[in-house]
Amino acid sequence: MTIELQASIPHGRIEEKWVTHLDHIRLVGPRNRPKYTIIVVGTGLAGAAAAASMGAMGYKIECFCFQDSPRRAHSIAAQGGINAAKDYRNEGDSVFRLFYDTQKGGDYRSREANVYRLAELSMGIIDQAVAQGVPFAREYGGLLANRSFGGVLVERTFYCRGETGQQLLLGANSALAREIHDGRVRMHTRTELLDIVVVHGRARGIVVRNLVTGEISSFAGDAVVLATGGYSNVYYLSTNAKGCNVTATWRAHKKGAGFANPCFCQIHPTCIPAAGEHQAKLTLMSESLRNDGRIWVPRTKRDTRRAAEIPQDQRYYYLEERYPRFGNLVPRDVASRNAKDVCDEGFGVGPSGLGVYLDFRDAIGDRGADVIESRYGNLFEMYERITGENPRQTPMLIYPAPHYTMGGLWVDYNLMTSLPGLFAIGEANFSDHGANRLGASSLMQCLADGYFIIPLTIGDYISRHPNGEIGTEHPEFKEAEQTLRERTARLLSIHGTRSVESFHRDLGKLMTDHCGISRNEAGLQEALKNIPEIREAFWNDLAINGGSAELNQSLEHAGRVADFLEFAELMCIDALTREESCGCHFRQEYQTRDGEALRNDEEFAHVAVWEYTGEGRTPVLYKEPLHFEALPPARRDYKK
Amino acid sequence: MKLTLQVWRQRNADDAGRMARYRIDGVRPDMSFLEMMDLLNEQLNQRGEDPVAFDSDCREGVCGTCSMVINGRPHGPSRGTATCQLYMRHFSDGARITIEPWRAKAFPVIRDLVVDRSAFDRIMQAGGYVTVHSGPKPDPNALPVEPEVAELALDAATCIGCGACVAACPNGAAMLYTAAKVSHLGLLPQGQPERYQRVQSMVAQMETEGFGACRNYAECEAACPKKISISFISRMNRDFLRATLAEPVNPRGTMDSQ
Ligand SMILES: Cc1cc2nc3c(=O)[nH]c(=O)nc-3n(C[C@H](O)[C@H](O)[C@H](O)COP(=O)(O)OP(=O)(O)OC[C@H]3O[C@@H](n4cnc5c(N)ncnc54)[C@H](O)[C@@H]3O)c2cc1C
Numbered sequence: 001m002t003i004e005l006q007a008s009i010p011h012g013r014i015e016e017k018w019v020t021h022l023d024h025i026r027l028v029g030p031r032n033r034p035k036y037t038i039i040v041v042g043t044g045l046a047g048a049a050a051a052a053s054m055g056a057m058g059y060k061i062e063c064f065c066f067q068d069s070p071r072r073a074h075s076i077a078a079q080g081g082i083n084a085a086k087d088y089r090n091e092g093d094s095v096f097r098l099f100y101d102t103q104k105g106g107d108y109r110s111r112e113a114n115v116y117r118l119a120e121l122s123m124g125i126i127d128q129a130v131a132q133g134v135p136f137a138r139e140y141g142g143l144l145a146n147r148s149f150g151g152v153l154v155e156r157t158f159y160c161r162g163e164t165g166q167q168l169l170l171g172a173n174s175a176l177a178r179e180i181h182d183g184r185v186r187m188h189t190r191t192e193l194l195d196i197v198v199v200h201g202r203a204r205g206i207v208v209r210n211l212v213t214g215e216i217s218s219f220a221g222d223a224v225v226l227a228t229g230g231y232s233n234v235y236y237l238s239t240n241a242k243g244c245n246v247t248a249t250w251r252a253h254k255k256g257a258g259f260a261n262p263c264f265c266q267i268h269p270t271c272i273p274a275a276g277e278h279q280a281k282l283t284l285m286s287e288s289l290r291n292d293g294r295i296w297v298p299r300t301k302r303d304t305r306r307a308a309e310i311p312q313d314q315r316y317y318y319l320e321e322r323y324p325r326f327g328n329l330v331p332r333d334v335a336s337r338n339a340k341d342v343c344d345e346g347f348g349v350g351p352s353g354l355g356v357y358l359d360f361r362d363a364i365g366d367r368g369a370d371v372i373e374s375r376y377g378n379l380f381e382m383y384e385r386i387t388g389e390n391p392r393q394t395p396m397l398i399y400p401a402p403h404y405t406m407g408g409l410w411v412d413y414n415l416m417t418s419l420p421g422l423f424a425i426g427e428a429n430f431s432d433h434g435a436n437r438l439g440a441s442s443l444m445q446c447l448a449d450g451y452f453i454i455p456l457t458i459g460d461y462i463s464r465h466p467n468g469e470i471g472t473e474h475p476e477f478k479e480a481e482q483t484l485r486e487r488t489a490r491l492l493s494i495h496g497t498r499s500v501e502s503f504h505r506d507l508g509k510l511m512t513d514h515c516g517i518s519r520n521e522a523g524l525q526e527a528l529k530n531i532p533e534i535r536e537a538f539w540n541d542l543a544i545n546g547g548s549a550e551l552n553q554s555l556e557h558a559g560r561v562a563d564f565l566e567f568a569e570l571m572c573i574d575a576l577t578r579e580e581s582c583g584c585h586f587r588q589e590y591q592t593r594d595g596e597a598l599r600n601d602e603e604f605a606h607v608a609v610w611e612y613t614g615e616g617r618t619p620v621l622y623k624e625p626l627h628f629e630a631l632p633p634a635r636r637d638y639k640k
Numbered sequence: 641m642k643l644t645l646q647v648w649r650q651r652n653a654d655d656a657g658r659m660a661r662y663r664i665d666g667v668r669p670d671m672s673f674l675e676m677m678d679l680l681n682e683q684l685n686q687r688g689e690d691p692v693a694f695d696s697d698c699r700e701g702v703c704g705t706c707s708m709v710i711n712g713r714p715h716g717p718s719r720g721t722a723t724c725q726l727y728m729r730h731f732s733d734g735a736r737i738t739i740e741p742w743r744a745k746a747f748p749v750i751r752d753l754v755v756d757r758s759a760f761d762r763i764m765q766a767g768g769y770v771t772v773h774s775g776p777k778p779d780p781n782a783l784p785v786e787p788e789v790a791e792l793a794l795d796a797a798t799c800i801g802c803g804a805c806v807a808a809c810p811n812g813a814a815m816l817y818t819a820a821k822v823s824h825l826g827l828l829p830q831g832q833p834e835r836y837q838r839v840q841s842m843v844a845q846m847e848t849e850g851f852g853a854c855r856n857y858a859e860c861e862a863a864c865p866k867k868i869s870i871s872f873i874s875r876m877n878r879d880f881l882r883a884t885l886a887e888p889v890n891p892r893g894t895m896d897s898q
Contacts, residue, residue, distance in 0.1 A: 056774065072697055076704075133769075135790045135828065137790070138786070160794055173764075174764065175774075284700075386725065545685060
């Protein structure tokens with residue numbers, strides 16, 4: 001098997017590509033659409049928007065999520081906001097500027113044409129959401145309000161208090177609810193995708209497990225869309241919801257879809273540190289806190305005094321000293337790396353030594369308690385609820401945590417993976433954020449993919465194939481079902497001594513240490529040696545109680561961890577192969593004299609796409625070269 | 641900390657269920673309630689017993705998945721806090737804690753603490769939307785919305801759909817949930833064309849699902865992790881009344897049979 005990387009980027013100037021493409025792609029007429037079944041897995045912003053839009057066009061949609069309601073997809077947790085190049089503030093914002101910021105923020109490791117299209121579609125998303133009744137923040141005059149986000153020079157972020165993801169998802173879900181009511185979308189909740197079925201080289205369906213009854217069954221369709229989110233939970237502790245997983249995209253990869261840039265994972269600098277071994281997940285504190293909070297550690301190593309007892313001249317404001325121009329507002333990757341460095345050197349604070357202070361004392365002094373309260377009151381409350389400490393009096397403790405995965409299934413301009421008939425949208429694909437994502441850009445991408453791109457591009461694929469003709473009685477389906485029943489039985493028959501959780505923790509720690517904020521060859525080699533050992537222990541010593549024909553949460557978790565244990569290896573191989581530093585991917589061997597990331601455009605201006613070649617075999621690397629026509633790459637330098 | 645837990649165990653929907661007692665050691669005050677449950681499950685697993693099934697996902701108080709009645713109160717003792725954001729420092733060493741699932745006719749138990757809340761989704765499907773297709777729309781600033789109206793709509797829309805309101809209500813009513821949904825869209829200009837039809841369809845669905853009647857106990861507001869106000873219920877009642885009094889309209893006009 002080989003992978004064909006036809007990115008299918010339309011010809012013409014970058015501003016014309018999408019429009020010209022739409023003029024020429026094949027359409028499916030309204031009378032024919034109900035003859036086609038499209039399977040959509042995932043009901044986050046990407047999946048809900050796609051299922052609702054395609055349902056409304058008349059396609060027959062089978063839609064899946066593992067939660068008990070489509071509204072609970074992980075997108076619900078997004079806080080800060082969503083970008084759009086509306087330029088309501090008259091600041092000179094434009095499609096080009098949003099394109100430029102995204103491309104530069106991603107450290108020039110994404111495909112120009114896709115990024116430009118994203119910027120172009122950004123405005124329509126806001127219009128769409130408002131029409132659905134999303135209650136964005138308004139100014140006194142009744143017009144939409146904006147805020148700045150993630151260190152860009154314009155205010156282009158739209159928001160609903162601290163719950164933008166929730167409101168956008170409720171909007172997309174209301175559209176989905178309407179389609180479900182009208183019968184064009186059939187919704188399957190508490191149902192987990194376990195495999196993709198390929199017939200004659202095309203994705204023709206999926207195998208799922210009903211999480212309540214344990215029943216394994218299949219669905220056939222004319223195309224399959226994965227909107228299953230990101231894989232930050234490979235680190236065990238991340239800001240993602242507990243259920244987020246790599247299962248869908250990993251199984252797709254094993255069935256022939258290329259996996260792109262798996263090592264690109266964004267580590268968010270401002271999260272509440274782990275309190276101890278029992279920690280189940282990490283909570284993100286909004287990035288906006290860095291607008292007023294000052295980050296510091298004591299100048300003396302392993303200083304055990306309380307923050308208040310440390311005099312001003314013994315405080316090391318390391319970001320302000322190292323990056324005088326950007327100070328505490330350096331991009332996420334830079335902030336995270338510096339926090340790790342000072343903690344590794346022994347300056348870290350808090351019970352574990354893995355923490356730095358985010359201090360509002362000076363902001364309260366300068367601007368007054370009221371102003372700071374009005375900006376961050378709800379975040380302070382949340383922090384207090386979790387830690388029991390009042391950040392108005394003692395500085396917050398923060399530490400970086402895995403947050404978002406830029407890597408994902410490789411897709412062409414139409415968002416189709418290298419497996420014909422299989423599409424990937426939202427965080428599940430690799431397409432728009434390169435090696436680092438800017439704040440408030442994921443919600444934008446999920447909705448652009450779901451509302452505006454996939455409903456049109458999927459028609460181009462569908463119209464080239466006759467509908468139906470293969471159903472779930474086809475032997476490929478039966479075989480896939482059988483394999484999964486055996487796998488489930490195998491997981492339940494190990495009768496070992498250790499819980500799923502304990503293996504997931506071990507893997508997470510290993511990945512955090514060796515494939516996290518900074519990486520080096522020795523560490524990655526070490527991880528590649530250890531992952532198979534954990535995997536081996538997992539398959540020999542796992543203990544799961546309960547059966548397969550019932551709700552069994554340990555069994556669900558075990559299936560996901562089994563996949564993480566395979567996937568983690570690919571991440572490390574990718575990180576090892578990319579011998580440069582770019583965005584989130586900091587290889588210690590490749591840095592400038594003053595410790596900044598050293599990109600290598602000559603050898604690594606490509607998307608690394610991996611092909612699965614079988615268990616125990618080394619995956620094969622394919623490269624999609626990146627061409628920079630509209631925007632020549634520049635060095636990201638936050639020191640000057 | 642050492643605790644004694646009384647936990648509802650029920651194998652499946654057909655099982656009668658019972659309370660089981662567990663002693664748990666090694667709980668720390670900085671653990672979240674769900675991390676304490678994780679620890680219990682770890683210990684049960686070690687002993688070869690089935691872990692307690694419970695729902696949770698984001699663990700940040702926003703997805704609305706977690707759902708436990710703790711010492712008789714949905715989401716436990718802290719106001720405006722979902723189970724996942726409740727911390728063990730609110731309990732004392734040696735405490736005895738009872739943990740039960742949401743109890744309501746319309747939320748049948750699936751297993752242990754996991755219940756079926758799909759009735760909520762069906763209420764939404766009955767009318768909780770504005771009918772718009774995906775595609776070009778007018779610029780939103782062409783239609784200003786007073787910030788207080790947008791904020792009030794957001795106060796309603798902030799509902800996380802957890803179902804604590806139903807679990808808290810002696811009658812198992814879903815009025816606060818439905819009212820929040822109805823009010824969110826009913827307040828905004830975009831929601832006006834379908835406003836009266838929406839309230840009728842959603843209330844009708846609510847009744848079909850077997851939720852009880854509202855008797856103004858206000859327990860729902862007290863249990864709501866998002867502190868949604870019961871004033872939305874009066875707002876919904878007003879809309880519902882107006883919808884009932886109005887002449888029935890056929891949204892397709894009179895040309896339907898042409
Ligand atoms: C705490 C937090 C805050 C954030 N804040 C922002 C922000 O302010 N702005 C911004 O732009 N981005 C933000 N992000 C990022 C953004 O929220 C996500 O990248 C985005 O919501 C992902 O959406 P999605 O539709 O791709 O997937 P998700 O919302 O993750 O949805 C995945 C869906 O797939 C389903 N699924 C997954 N696997 C399976 C399977 N095997 N079988 C069946 N179903 C499956 C799930 O049930 C779910 O419905 C934030 C992220 C976090 C963690």
